[in-house]
Amino acid sequence: MDLGLRGRTALVLGASKGIGKACAFALAREGVNVMLGARGMEQLEATAEAMRAETGVRVEVGRVDVTDPAQCEAIVAAARAAFGRVDILINNAGGPSFGPFESFSEEQWRAAMELNPLSVARFIRLVLPDMKAAGWGRIINITSWATKSVLPGSVLSTAGRLAVAGLSRLLADEVGPFGITVNNVAPGSILTDRVRDIAVRPRLEKGMDEQAAIADIAQGIPVRRVGNPEELAAVVAFLASAHAGYITGATIPVDGGVVRAIL
Numbered sequence: 001m002d003l004g005l006r007g008r009t010a011l012v013l014g015a016s017k018g019i020g021k022a023c024a025f026a027l028a029r030e031g032v033n034v035m036l037g038a039r040g041m042e043q044l045e046a047t048a049e050a051m052r053a054e055t056g057v058r059v060e061v062g063r064v065d066v067t068d069p070a071q072c073e074a075i076v077a078a079a080r081a082a083f084g085r086v087d088i089l090i091n092n093a094g095g096p097s098f099g100p101f102e103s104f105s106e107e108q109w110r111a112a113m114e115l116n117p118l119s120v121a122r123f124i125r126l127v128l129p130d131m132k133a134a135g136w137g138r139i140i141n142i143t144s145w146a147t148k149s150v151l152p153g154s155v156l157s158t159a160g161r162l163a164v165a166g167l168s169r170l171l172a173d174e175v176g177p178f179g180i181t182v183n184n185v186a187p188g189s190i191l192t193d194r195v196r197d198i199a200v201r202p203r204l205e206k207g208m209d210e211q212a213a214i215a216d217i218a219q220g221i222p223v224r225r226v227g228n229p230e231e232l233a234a235v236v237a238f239l240a241s242a243h244a245g246y247i248t249g250a251t252i253p254v255d256g257g258v259v260r261a262i263l
């Protein structure tokens, strides 16, 4: 299916690896020119180079820590300078630490809230004027299955991402008349460095090898496997597409059925 995205422009955050990288690749394969952001330039440049070589679209990179307002403004300005405007915003970055509620300090709570929801709200504020002027826009936030079901240890993530769910539902109402949709995609266990760190490493420490550790995680998932970033990116590309204009205010799980809630 042609997603009708050729010539559009996207800003993809947390794009040097994992889910963000896969999303940027999926958009670039559809002919979208992309601005990639992350903190580590070496990995970001390598990702951009691979993307240019494979897709032929324009790929720009910008160093950004999404928790720093000045750096956020700078990368949006760079995207505008390169492409004229941002049509598609993919809000994504690292997640906060895992642990029990009582293990986190005031400072750790503040740092977590800087990631989610503050950086999400900030980037949306920065790109909205262009989208409204164009009468078209796609805002997609990567959240987590922890907004739908209790995930032990995820209190910082769950609290911040539920704020993202709330703000995006409200925003969908406000910007719908301008041809702008706002949606969240909620990963389950998608095999990336973050999942290797949070879910695989503790099992390795208990003596499992990597294959056994991944199989153990898969036991708790109805489809009995972990997901790959491309499976999630395909949903993001569809939500960004011309075909998805009637989907807004939604949170779409890509989780192999791990959220057992019925509604």
Ligand SMILES: NC(=O)c1ccc[n+]([C@@H]2O[C@H](COP(=O)([O-])OP(=O)(O)OC[C@H]3O[C@@H](n4cnc5c(N)ncnc54)[C@H](OP(=O)(O)O)[C@@H]3O)[C@@H](O)[C@H]2O)c1
Residues within 6 Å of the ligand: 013, 014, 015, 016, 017, 018, 019, 020, 037, 038, 039, 040, 041, 043, 064, 065, 066, 067, 092, 093, 094, 095, 096, 142, 143, 144, 145, 186, 187, 188, 189, 190, 191, 192, 193, 194, 195
């Ligand atoms: N993988 C899953 O199964 C899963 C499940 C639920 C939720 N999620 C959420 O989905 C998001 C992406 O996860 P992932 O698994 O793809 O993680 P990942 O493999 O660790 O990749 C994170 C990406 O974000 C960048 N990043 C991290 N902190 C940043 C910051 N402050 N500013 C700018 N860029 C930053 C990283 O590059 P630099 O370090 O160079 O900046 C990297 O490009 C996270 O919020 C995660 O919590 C993932």
